[in-house]
Amino acid sequence: MTAAARRGDGVGVEYTHTALRGVRLDRDDPDRVHAIADVPILTPGDERSVVDALVRLRGELGNPEAPTRVGTFPPGASLQRVDVTGLTGPELNGRRAELEGAFGITSTMLIDDGPRRWLLTLLWDAAAIRSIEGLAERAGFVDVAVEPSPVAIGRVVTPATTWVRRDAADGEAFRLVLGAGVPIAAISADTVGRVHPDLALRGAPISSVLFDGHVEAGELAALVQRVADGVADEGVDGAEVVFGGR
Numbered sequence: 001m002t003a004a005a006r007r008g009d010g011v012g013v014e015y016t017h018t019a020l021r022g023v024r025l026d027r028d029d030p031d032r033v034h035a036i037a038d039v040p041i042l043t044p045g046d047e048r049s050v051v052d053a054l055v056r057l058r059g060e061l062g063n064p065e066a067p068t069r070v071g072t073f074p075p076g077a078s079l080q081r082v083d084v085t086g087l088t089g090p091e092l093n094g095r096r097a098e099l100e101g102a103f104g105i106t107s108t109m110l111i112d113d114g115p116r117r118w119l120l121t122l123l124w125d126a127a128a129i130r131s132i133e134g135l136a137e138r139a140g141f142v143d144v145a146v147e148p149s150p151v152a153i154g155r156v157v158t159p160a161t162t163w164v165r166r167d168a169a170d171g172e173a174f175r176l177v178l179g180a181g182v183p184i185a186a187i188s189a190d191t192v193g194r195v196h197p198d199l200a201l202r203g204a205p206i207s208s209v210l211f212d213g214h215v216e217a218g219e220l221a222a223l224v225q226r227v228a229d230g231v232a233d234e235g236v237d238g239a240e241v242v243f244g245g246r
Contacts, residue, residue: 054139
């Protein structure tokens with residue numbers, strides 16, 4: 001293992017259609033955050049412009065050789081967790097097949113949470129997500145993995161946080177319900193009348209049983225809004241967030 005790829009080093013990138021935001025973590029830095037950069041994409045939707053922006057971002061972060069995670073959550077995306085605790089491999093594959101047949105879910109992530117195991121189901125354009133990984137690798141980033149931004153945010157807020165609104169770019173925002181840092185549900189949201197980038201965090205007791213089982217997108221949006229209405233006036237302290245306001 002080279003010095004540039006030590007355990008504890010890493011790069012995080014927030015990907016939107018108009019801008020890239022990156023942070024480089026260094027285990028030798030007392031605050032771990034070694035560099036922060038924000039680079040616009042001059043021609044949204046053009047691959048060459050995206051690669052150029054990624055190259056500039058990597059340069060501003062010091063041309064790191066550390067593993068890179070890219071977080072994104074495009075318009076129309078949604079995320080839900082499903083309890084798969086105790087399922088065998090074949091049973092888990094069967095559950096995935098059921099979700100694909102019923103809801104068109106083709107992207108999933110497994111998260112272990114103590115004795116519980118959750119399957120995060122993602123409704124988004126999987127091919128477009130894979131293309132982001134390829135563009136980042138073309139720009140020189142290494143060991144690239146693309147993940148939903150709600151998962152990334154769940155790692156950097158305190159366990160007291162139960163609701164998050166992230167306005168990442170014009171037309172790109174999401175609302176997220178959390179339980180002890182594990183995403184319960186997330187839906188994309190409009191950005192009309194809101195500034196960006198911005199981040200709102202709230203903490204209040206929530207009933208996670210509202211989200212038991214997998215539901216269709218319209219019902220999921222209503223459930224997330226129900227939680228948002230209940231926690232809107234509950235502040236939360238101690239979030240370890242790099243980008244955006246509070």
